[in-house]
Amino acid sequence: MVAAIIEYNKDINSTKDKPIRRLLLHEEIAQRLRWLIFSGELIPEARVQEKDLCDRFNISRTPLREALKVLASEGLITLLPNRGARVTRLTSEDAEELFPVMGALEALSGELACASITDSQIAEIKAMHYQMALHHTRYERQEYFSINQKIHRKILETTGNTILASVYNSLAGRIRRVRYLANIDRARWDQAMVEHAQILAALEARDGVKLAGLLKSHLMRTLAAVKATIEVGSSEKNGF
Amino acid sequence: MVAAIIEYNKDINSTKDKPIRRLLLHEEIAQRLRWLIFSGELIPEARVQEKDLCDRFNISRTPLREALKVLASEGLITLLPNRGARVTRLTSEDAEELFPVMGALEALSGELACASITDSQIAEIKAMHYQMALHHTRYERQEYFSINQKIHRKILETTGNTILASVYNSLAGRIRRVRYLANIDRARWDQAMVEHAQILAALEARDGVKLAGLLKSHLMRTLAAVKATIEVGSSEKNGF
DNA sequence: AAGCAAAATTATGAATTCAAAATTCAATTA
DNA sequence: TAATTGAATTTTGAATTCATAATTTTGCTT
Numbered sequence: 001m002v003a004a005i006i007e008y009n010k011d012i013n014s015t016k017d018k019p020i021r022r023l024l025l026h027e028e029i030a031q032r033l034r035w036l037i038f039s040g041e042l043i044p045e046a047r048v049q050e051k052d053l054c055d056r057f058n059i060s061r062t063p064l065r066e067a068l069k070v071l072a073s074e075g076l077i078t079l080l081p082n083r084g085a086r087v088t089r090l091t092s093e094d095a096e097e098l099f100p101v102m103g104a105l106e107a108l109s110g111e112l113a114c115a116s117i118t119d120s121q122i123a124e125i126k127a128m129h130y131q132m133a134l135h136h137t138r139y140e141r142q143e144y145f146s147i148n149q150k151i152h153r154k155i156l157e158t159t160g161n162t163i164l165a166s167v168y169n170s171l172a173g174r175i176r177r178v179r180y181l182a183n184i185d186r187a188r189w190d191q192a193m194v195e196h197a198q199i200l201a202a203l204e205a206r207d208g209v210k211l212a213g214l215l216k217s218h219l220m221r222t223l224a225a226v227k228a229t230i231e232v233g234s235s236e237k238n239g240f
Numbered sequence: 241m242v243a244a245i246i247e248y249n250k251d252i253n254s255t256k257d258k259p260i261r262r263l264l265l266h267e268e269i270a271q272r273l274r275w276l277i278f279s280g281e282l283i284p285e286a287r288v289q290e291k292d293l294c295d296r297f298n299i300s301r302t303p304l305r306e307a308l309k310v311l312a313s314e315g316l317i318t319l320l321p322n323r324g325a326r327v328t329r330l331t332s333e334d335a336e337e338l339f340p341v342m343g344a345l346e347a348l349s350g351e352l353a354c355a356s357i358t359d360s361q362i363a364e365i366k367a368m369h370y371q372m373a374l375h376h377t378r379y380e381r382q383e384y385f386s387i388n389q390k391i392h393r394k395i396l397e398t399t400g401n402t403i404l405a406s407v408y409n410s411l412a413g414r415i416r417r418v419r420y421l422a423n424i425d426r427a428r429w430d431q432a433m434v435e436h437a438q439i440l441a442a443l444e445a446r447d448g449v450k451l452a453g454l455l456k457s458h459l460m461r462t463l464a465a466v467k468a469t470i471e472v473g474s475s476e477k478n479g480f
Numbered sequence: 481a482a483g484c485a486a487a488a489t490t491a492t493g494a495a496t497t498c499a500a501a502a503t504t505c506a507a508t509t510a
Numbered sequence: 511t512a513a514t515t516g517a518a519t520t521t522t523g524a525a526t527t528c529a530t531a532a533t534t535t536t537g538c539t540t
Contacts (some may be wrong), residue, residue: 025308025322025524052493059523062302065493069306070313071264082265082531097403104348108340125502163337167407264492290522300495322501322522434539 025064026066028136029057033067037076037087038176044089090178092230095223098171102110103219105168106152107212110199112159112206121158125151129200144189145180151196154205175226182229191221226237245401257425266306269297277316277327277415281295284329288317314410320375330418332470335463343459345408347452350439351388352399361398362444365391369440376433384429385420391436395443422469431461 023230031052036042048068050061057064068085071077078088135144156165184192195218202211273293288308291299292369297304311317318328354367368391375384396405424432435458442451 024319061492062524062526066309066524067304069310071315075309079264084492084532094403097401100348101345101407102399102403105341108344147250147410161337161340161413164341165332167341167411171403171407198433291520301522302494302496306494324502324522 025059025063026070029059029063029067030070032057033071034076034173038173038180039180040177043088044087046086048085048087050084061106075174077141088174090175092227095175095178095226095230098175099223099226102168102171103216105164105171106215107150107221108210109156109159109161109164109168110203111208111213112161112164113155114206116160117158117203118208120129121154125154125203126200128154129196132196133193136189148196150193158168178226178229179222182226184225188221188225192218195221250274252366265299265303266310269299270308270310272297272314273311274413277311278413278418280421282327284327286326287323288322288325295353306425315414318465330415330470332467333377335415335418335466335470337467338415339459339463340348342408342411345404345455346455346459347402349392349396349408349454350398350443350451351448352404353403354394354443354446356400356478357443361394365394365443366440368394369436372436373433376429382418386437418466418469419462422466424465428461428465432458435461 020059033042046196050064050068054061054064068077068079072079072085074158076088077085128147132147132151134146135141135147153169154164156168171184193212199211199214199218249351273282282288287293290304294301294304308317308319312319316328317325319325339352368387370382372387372391375381375387393405396408399405435454439451439454439458442454
């Protein structure tokens, strides 16, 4: 009995678990706010009223304001001193700055992935790719978009580089809503599928340089589609 | 007189300046905290006591805590719920994740810079380069380091891509202290100067692809030197 | 009725307060 | 004396309060 307790204690001390962190309220709130922005419930340029959100989440202003500061540092919202916070509107210029950076990160992602990806991981992505192709033939935009995201995220995960993933995700967050709403035309969609097939092929061949180039150019072509969406959105005054 | 006032008002309204934002206290505090970390006054792993900093800055805990949340989202400090904040210690693994990302960003930076850099901007960088070379021959490490930073930042600015710059600076911030303290040996230093000469040449030739490759490999070689510093630092328990 | 000015209201920025958790320290026991 | 328990203190997380800036409303003037 005593021995068992001693064993147990030894185990506690020798095994270094990562500390169990009960999450801080402002982090929970920040995550929920991100969802509100991605889902489109919080509209760009619209003022974010602290009181409303406090009531909604049943919290005081302190953790909410902390969360707003974090989102501001991520570029998702803009703080106007004494005049509140508002969801940052993505301009065409922003997109033109964001995509080359995301392109560079995706290229790196592909390069690193090729160096370490396992056969089973490739098989997984391949399965996702065909699932996506199916949605494409069925004109199922939402589902296509969802799996598309998953494939890119899967490649990112494969690299095992958490910093790369977090930086990429942060940037992608800024344009997620626009991409989601992007009403890409059929021609561009077909073209995107061709590009994805090439991407898969390069990944299977573990050709890092090739894959990097494909991902980069894929992103740059997507930029054009997104820019078109932004222009339309702006002129309709229901911007992004 | 009245006319003058009207003129003045018209000017105010017609010219759309970016709003003069009296900076929020937490932003000021966040910036000062960054300096404290970069300068080494705040030691990694050491607990950051809220009270001490509040006394130091003569502010209440509210804006300080907001600033801490922002720094945490930048990765400069780590928040342990109910156990305070501490400066994030850069591990060798962190460096191995950070440098490839920074390399990709620098490569992009070089590529974009070549596409738009003016002759006078090149001349400016060239002047800085020779200034740096002088410090190198004189073994003036701090000055060399300082100009080295400036050159890379100047190339970044040249691209005009503010998002690229801010992402890069955020990542660079995490390793600035280590790089600053990095006691690179003479051989590596000499090698770095050779690489810089090549970088300048590629920039003058506006050879974006070449420059991208050079910057990337330059970063990866720097990684090795930084990793060595981290290892030494850790074993001496005065880590980074 | 339109335009303007002043008062009233509301929202924001930051300090203070309060409750809960962690840490310190002293007393006790083996 | 070393280890452990439990109270006292400190520190943190979050709500509340307070002062000030921004916005809205009201009432006046033309």
